[in-house]
């Protein structure tokens with residue numbers, strides 16, 4: 001591998017760590033909240049995947065708009081409007097603006113679950129979004 005490729009690779013790796021840092025810090029906040037009621041709680045990407053892909057009481061699931069693979073771009077199920085991929089591995093701006101993240105969690109969980117998502121559910125979903133392969 002040439003010197004430039006090594007530099008490029010290192011930059012890419014650092015950029016990825018930086019991207020994941022925002023989502024991880026949001027997830028850490030949810031973990032602290034979840035442990036107030038479930039002391040031994042830990043985020044589980046598989047549970048997050050099931051939650052994400054399955055209808056939760058209302059007609060839609062998260063994947064109705066964000067697709068089964070959150071690394072892919074989605075589409076709003078009623079308006080058809082394009083939605084950038086939800087995974088921060090694909091869309092670096094994800095989870096960098098807490099106000100925006102909170103707002104959309106509240107709104108989308110209302111549509112899908114009929115209530116706000118719990119801290120535990122949010123932590124699971126983010127653990128799922130951070131998985132590079134799925």
Ligand code: HEC
Nearest residue numbers: 060061062064065077083084094095101104105108109112
């Ligand atoms: C009816 C369509 C729809 C459904 C269903 C839906 N979302 Fe979304 N979601 C959106 C739109 C639209 C946005 C805002 C546009 C954007 O950020 O690209 C968004 C944004 C978000 C964001 C903001 C991320 C950030 O920080 O940029 C999160 C988190 C999110 N959705 C999670 C979920 C979860 C979890 C579910 C399932 C409980 C879900 N969404 C279901 C349409 C949907």
